[in-house]
Structures are given as structure tokens and as C-alpha cells.
Amino acid sequence: MALAGSDEIxxxxxxxxARNHGMPLEALRYPLTPVGLxxxxxxxxxxxxxxxxxxxxxxxxxxxxLSLSLDDLRERATVRLPVTMExxxxxxxxxxxxxxxxxxxxxxxxxxxxxxxxxxPLLEEAGLLDGAVExxxxxxxxxxxxxxDQQYERSLTVADALRDEVLLAWEMNGAPLPPQHGYPLRxxxxxxxxxxxxxWLGRVTxxxxxxxxxQQSRGYRFRQAEDEDGEPVTRIATRALMVPxxxxxxxxxxxxxxxxxxxxxxxxxxxxxxxxxxxxSADGGASWAAAELSDPAGPFAWSGWRFPWDPQxxxxxxxxxxxxxxxxxxxxxxxxxNLGGYANNAVQRVPVxxxx
Amino acid sequence: MALAGSDEIxxxxxxxxARNHGMPLEALRYPLTPVGLxxxxxxxxxxxxxxxxxxxxxxxxxxxxLSLSLDDLRERATVRLPVTMExxxxxxxxxxxxxxxxxxxxxxxxxxxxxxxxxxPLLEEAGLLDGAVExxxxxxxxxxxxxxDQQYERSLTVADALRDEVLLAWEMNGAPLPPQHGYPLRxxxxxxxxxxxxxWLGRVTxxxxxxxxxQQSRGYRFRQAEDEDGEPVTRIATRALMVPxxxxxxxxxxxxxxxxxxxxxxxxxxxxxxxxxxxxSADGGASWAAAELSDPAGPFAWSGWRFPWDPQxxxxxxxxxxxxxxxxxxxxxxxxxNLGGYANNAVQRVPVxxxx
Numbered sequence: 001m002a003l004a005g006s007d008e009i010x011x012x013x014x015x016x017x018a019r020n021h022g023m024p025l026e027a028l029r030y031p032l033t034p035v036g037l038x039x040x041x042x043x044x045x046x047x048x049x050x051x052x053x054x055x056x057x058x059x060x061x062x063x064x065x066l067s068l069s070l071d072d073l074r075e076r077a078t079v080r081l082p083v084t085m086e087x088x089x090x091x092x093x094x095x096x097x098x099x100x101x102x103x104x105x106x107x108x109x110x111x112x113x114x115x116x117x118x119x120x121p122l123l124e125e126a127g128l129l130d131g132a133v134e135x136x137x138x139x140x141x142x143x144x145x146x147x148x149d150q151q152y153e154r155s156l157t158v159a160d161a162l163r164d165e166v167l168l169a170w171e172m173n174g175a176p177l178p179p180q181h182g183y184p185l186r187x188x189x190x191x192x193x194x195x196x197x198x199x200w201l202g203r204v205t206x207x208x209x210x211x212x213x214x215q216q217s218r219g220y221r222f223r224q225a226e227d228e229d230g231e232p233v234t235r236i237a238t239r240a241l242m243v244p245x246x247x248x249x250x251x252x253x254x255x256x257x258x259x260x261x262x263x264x265x266x267x268x269x270x271x272x273x274x275x276x277x278x279x280x281s282a283d284g285g286a287s288w289a290a291a292e293l294s295d296p297a298g299p300f301a302w303s304g305w306r307f308p309w310d311p312q313x314x315x316x317x318x319x320x321x322x323x324x325x326x327x328x329x330x331x332x333x334x335x336x337x338n339l340g341g342y343a344n345n346a347v348q349r350v351p352v353x354x355x356x
Numbered sequence: 357m358a359l360a361g362s363d364e365i366x367x368x369x370x371x372x373x374a375r376n377h378g379m380p381l382e383a384l385r386y387p388l389t390p391v392g393l394x395x396x397x398x399x400x401x402x403x404x405x406x407x408x409x410x411x412x413x414x415x416x417x418x419x420x421x422l423s424l425s426l427d428d429l430r431e432r433a434t435v436r437l438p439v440t441m442e443x444x445x446x447x448x449x450x451x452x453x454x455x456x457x458x459x460x461x462x463x464x465x466x467x468x469x470x471x472x473x474x475x476x477p478l479l480e481e482a483g484l485l486d487g488a489v490e491x492x493x494x495x496x497x498x499x500x501x502x503x504x505d506q507q508y509e510r511s512l513t514v515a516d517a518l519r520d521e522v523l524l525a526w527e528m529n530g531a532p533l534p535p536q537h538g539y540p541l542r543x544x545x546x547x548x549x550x551x552x553x554x555x556w557l558g559r560v561t562x563x564x565x566x567x568x569x570x571q572q573s574r575g576y577r578f579r580q581a582e583d584e585d586g587e588p589v590t591r592i593a594t595r596a597l598m599v600p601x602x603x604x605x606x607x608x609x610x611x612x613x614x615x616x617x618x619x620x621x622x623x624x625x626x627x628x629x630x631x632x633x634x635x636x637s638a639d640g641g642a643s644w645a646a647a648e649l650s651d652p653a654g655p656f657a658w659s660g661w662r663f664p665w666d667p668q669x670x671x672x673x674x675x676x677x678x679x680x681x682x683x684x685x686x687x688x689x690x691x692x693x694n695l696g697g698y699a700n701n702a703v704q705r706v707p708v709x710x711x712x
Binding site for chain 1 (some may be wrong): 362363364365366367368369370372373374376377378380381383385391392393398399400401402404418435449456457459460461463489498499500501534535537548553570600603604605606607608609612682
């Protein structure tokens with residue numbers, strides 16, 4: 001990965017930012033993110049897939065291969081699960097030096113209801129053979145990355161792949177998957193950063209050795225230097241974000257709030273633990289007060305929070321919010337740095353001008 | 357407007373690029389752009405609107421004011437119209453010096469089927485009084501721009517507002533408008549750049565003098581210098597774009613194509629004239645050959661085009677495409693420059709590596 005010393009974004013990064021898109025943060029107000037507002041990160045291109053000819057192949061280290069059409073899959077048990085998904089690179093563009101890749105600020109998140117069939121019974125039907133250690137998920141999107149010609153693919157350990165909540169999804173918010181979210185079928189791995197939930201799924205392969213492809217062994221690892229192996233990026237770190245209050249200045253996005261009570265609201269989530277508290281600061285993190293937290297719509301969905309803020313008068317404020325979880329974790333004030341710019345869950349800072 | 361001398365994008369521009377989004381160019385393959393892939397430019401925030409309480413107010417220089425609920429509007433004559441919409445700032449980030457605003461490359465386009473009711477009968481019902489010269493459309497989105505506190509609003513002359521194709525739309529591709537595209541109601545002005553099609557419409561006001569608000573008198577004007585009045589930006593300039601062929605390199609987006617025949621395809625449109633031809637060049641614009649052009653789905657929708665390309669062998673190529681129209685116009689090889697970075701319809705250039 002290249003690093004940029006400057007605050008300015010290169011044209012190559014802009015090319016990615018113009019293709020992929022975040023969720024404008026005012027969309028935190030929707031419990032379920034409307035289609036088109038959910039964040040989207042596409043490594044290569046949206047592939048052109050003929051759904052009528054498409055089959056999901058399930059094979060590798062199994063007793064019997066399966067080949068399933070979309071209709072075959074739809075006849076299986078169907079579940080619908082609200083899942084908060086975040087890109088592992090969310091917050092990358094706030095790091096210094098900046099890892100050069102998709103330059104996310106804070107918007108790479110969304111909460112959708114995914115509908116599909118659990119993976120586990122399908123793997124059981126194929127029959128894992130002794131010695132199966134991982135399950136590989138291969139997308140139909142192709143490109144070059146790190147000088148490797150590849151289809152996008154990622155693996156899970158057998159234990160993780162057999163978890164009840166892992167879905168093969170053909171629905172998003174009650175409608176067929178849009179092309180950009182993986183039509184006709186994608187993997188959804190609740191609680192994990194989005195790179196795990198392989199889109200445009202073509203093949204599920206049971207492996208008798210760990211997968212060492214690009215997206216597993218080079219991408220998505222916590223490293224401080226190129227020559228380290230690093231630990232893999234897995235579950236989503238604890239985080240809260242707020243709807244920026246008031247109205248924006250078009251160019252600077254600075255927020256303007258009229259004096260008087262201002263109800264702050266937002267969402268909080270964690271892919272590892274349960275969010276137990278959200279706190280708000282109006283002085284850049286010097287002091288904190290507890291927000292009111294709502295129950296999430298499911299074990300993998302974000303929680304809503306609100307906080308009535310009474311600014312002391314006109315002036316400049318820096319609003320912050322942070323979530324804590326039942327493992328005692330909370331969010332850092334300064335971003336945790338790594339070479340890929342992953343899992344930056346540093347506290348959001350929203351500069352606000354209160355007007356008299 | 358500020359100008360940037362550098363190729364690099366500022367963090368302020370990135371904030372806009374992370375919120376707004378273009379249509380990844382491979383989505384040119386869809387005749388109708390799927391929701392979530394259509395380009396989106398939001399000046400301020402997506403407003404929170406209670407559709408049950410919402411009313412469209414029609415007033416100003418009229419015989420009788422109207423106040424209409426969404427149900428009232430839905431009971432009126434409904435039409436559905438495929439319309440190619442493009443942002444006036446598309447191509448801005450390719451200009452030098454670069455006007456600092458939303459840094460579009462080429463992706464700020466889409467073709468949706470808008471469903472709604474024609475504006476004209478509604479204006480006739482309200483009854484334009486003598487002396488009516490313009491119709492003002494006020495959105496419910498608020499913000500600060502050019503130091504002016506404002507709701508987003510734009511006007512049309514009475515003659516333009518009374519054109520048959522101008523719609524008040526509550527549907528996009530057969531579904532209710534998504535929040536980010538103007539729910540519950542937006543204006544759609546076919547043939548014009550997108551800034552005209554005011555989203556989250558709250559009020560239609562007939563004026564007895566020209567509107568001189570920010571988005572009309574300062575924004576969206578062709579100027580070479582700040583002290584000029586300039587001509588207004590209106591209809592969409594003639595343009596063709598192609599689906600970048602082959603597969604991309606993740607970071608550079610350079611295209612890799614295997615040797616052999618490669619069918620190029622794309623779309624072409626014009627808001628002023630009728631597209632009569634598309635040509636393709638494989639040598640950066642030195643020589644051109646005619647592509648096959650399809651009929652558009654309607655008078656305001658883009659046309660498809662295709663061109664079977666037989667590269668002479670492995671190597672580096674620069675593919676280009678350009679449209680011509682029935683007024684004798686075509687696209688320039690070099691971008692037309694103006695202070696706001698509007699209407700840059702310079703020929704697309706796609707660097708391609710053909711591999712043996």
C-alpha cells in the first residue's frame with residue numbers, strides 16, 4: 001500500500017471516491033438505510049450477470065457438489081436479518097500519513113435488512129469432509145490488484161462459516177438485490193466488516209488448507225509495515241456516529257445551528273460486543289454526558305441514540321460522540337494507525353457554529 | 357468560486373465526493389439506471405419530511421393559490437417519462453485550473469423513468485396573471501452557500517415551465533422517490549442539466565420579475581471571471597460515454613483487455629438536439645470510425661451505441677467516443693473552461709492495455 005504525506009487527495013483516489021459512495025450522515029436518521037444510501041465499495045466493476053443462466057456452485061472438500069439456481073435457493077428456508085455493515089476502510093482518509101486507497105471519511109456504513117437462506121444447512125447438505133478448515137467465497141467480479149489478476153474472494157474458517165447468522169442473500173430491504181450490492185446473490189456475514197460479505201457470489205469452495213489469496217493474505221490485515229504478516233481484519237469495532245445537526249455550509253460542510261435546544265441523534269454499533277452506552281461531548285472530548293440509547297432491531301443492527309443539547313450560547317463548538325460496549329471497550333480520541341487504514345473507529349468530531 | 361492549481365483534491369472537495377455519488381460507468385450498460393446507481397448531487401442535506409403533513413403550495417402571481425397533498429397530486433393525470441439527467445458540473449475535476457466544488461470526473465449521469473403529473477395543467481388551474489414572467493421552484497433543503505442562507509431554489513421562464521414534458525414527479529423507476537432523489541416530490545425538467553430539477557419541492561411561485569437568487573444569478577452561469585454576469589447554464593450539451601472495456605486495475609482504474617475482438621458499448625445524449633451519430637477512436641482521437649446507434653426509449657432518453665473493436669495486437673491504446681447532433685455539433689477534444697466548471701463535454705479518453 002502506498003502512503004500519502006499530504007492532506008490532498010490524488011486523482012486516483014478521487015476515481016475511487018467517484019465510483020464508490022458513502023451514506024450521507026443525515027441518513028443515520030433512518031433505522032433501515034434506504035437503497036442507494038447504503039455505503040458501497042466495489043473493488044473492480046459491477047459484473048454483468050445473466051441471472052437465468054447463473055448457478056451457485058458449492059464444492060471443494062465436500063461429499064457431493066451442489067449447483068443451485070436462484071429458484072433453487074429461493075425454495076429453501078428464508079430469513080430476513082437487519083445487519084449494520086461498515087467498510088473496513090471507513091475513516092481511512094482521516095489518517096496521517098494517509099493509506100492510499102478508497103478515501104473514506106466517515107460515511108462507509110449502512111443498515112439493511114438482508115433476506116436469504118442460511119449457509120449452514122447448505123454446507124451440511126454438501127457434506128464437509130474430514131480435514132475441512134476453511135470455506136472460500138468467490139465473487140464474479142474480476143480485476144487486477146497488487147499486480148494479481150483475480151476474482152474477488154475471501155474465506156472464513158469452518159466455524160465462522162457455520163454460524164447461524166451467515167446468509168446467502170438475494171434480497172435487500174425486501175427487494176431483489178440491486179446490481180451494485182451483489183445481484184443475484186451475495187454472502188452476508190453479520191458483525192464483520194463488509195469485505196467479508198462477498199458480492200456476486202459464484203462459488204463456495206470448502207478448503208482443506210487456509211486460503212492465501214490476495215484479499216486474505218495481503219489485503220485486510222493490520223500491519224505497521226509492508227514486511228509484516230499482520231493480524232487479519234475481522235469484526236467491526238465499536239462506534240457511534242451522529243447526524244450532523246443544523247444546516248451545512250455547501251462547500252465546507254460546517255454546521256450552523258440556531259441557538260436553543262438542539263436534539264442530537266445518531267446510531268451506534270459493534271460487531272464484537274454489545275453497545276451499552278453512548279456519550280456526547282460538546283467541548284471536543286473534554287467532558288462527556290450520557291445519551292439515551294434505544295434497543296436495536298436485532299443482534300446485528302445498530303442502536304439509535306439521542307441527546308438533547310443546550311448550547312450555552314452562540315459560539316463555536318466541537319461535538320463528539322462515542323460508544324462503549326459490554327467488554328469495557330470504547331472509542332479512541334486519536335485514530336489507531338495501520339498501513340491499510342483499517343478499523344479507524346476514532347471519535348467523530350463535528351465542528352458547529354451556534355448562531356444567535 | 358475558488359480555483360485549484362494542483363491536480364490534487366482538497367479535503368473539502370473529498371467531503372462532497374464522499375456524500376454525492378456518480379454512476380460507475382459500467383452501469384451505462386443498463387438502459388434504465390437502477391436506483392442507487394443514478395448520479396446524485398445534494399447541495400445541503402437530505403431534508404427530513406413528513407409526507408403525510410407535506411403540501412405543495414402553488415402561489416405568487418396567480419388567480420388562486422393551490423395547496424396539494426401527495427394524494428391530491430396522485431389523482432391527477434400521471435405520465436412516465438425516461439429522462440437522461442446529467443449534473444452541470446460533470447467533468448469539472450478534469451479542468452485546469454480546477455473549479456473547487458463537487459469534483460466530478462465523468463460519472464454524474466443517469467437515465468431514470470420518472471413518474472408524475474405534468475406541471476402545465478396545474479399552473480393553468482392556478483391561473484397565471486398578466487405580467488407573469490417566471491416560475492420559481494423552492495426545495496425544502498436548506499444551507500449556506502456563497503454566504504447566503506437559503507433553501508435550494510431555481511426558476512424557469514413561463515414558456516419553459518409550460519412545456520409539456522415538465523413533470524412533478526413522485527416516482528422513480530416505478531417506485532416512490534427515494535429520500536435522496538427528492539421524496540415526496542421533485543421537479544423534472546427533461547433536457548436540462550440536473551440543477552433545474554429541484555428536489556424536495558415545497559413551493560411553486562409564479563413571479564412577475566426574474567428570480568435573482570443565488571442558484572440563478574451566481575451559481576450555474578458560464579463565466580470566465582468573477583465580475584462577469586455570464587450566460588445561464590440551461591440544456592445538456594451533446595455527449596457520448598463508453599463502458600470502460602475489459603477489467604480494471606483496482607487503484608489506477610486502468611483497463612486491461614485480452615487480445616481479440618472487443619465490443620465497445622455506451623450511451624449518447626443531448627438536451628438540445630437529437631444525437632445523429634457516435635464515433636469511436638482507438639488512437640486518442642487521431643482517427644474515428646462510426647458506431648452503430650440505437651433509437652432512444654423516448655425524446656429525452658439516451659441512445660445506446662456499440663462498436664466492435666479489433667485491436668491490432670497487444671499494446672497501449674487510448675479509446676475515445678464522441679457524439680454528433682442534428683445541429684451539426686459534436687464534442688471537443690479539449691475541455692471548454694469556465695469558472696464554475698460547467699458543461700464540460702470534452703471527449704472521454706479511456707487508456708487501455710491490450711494483453712496478448
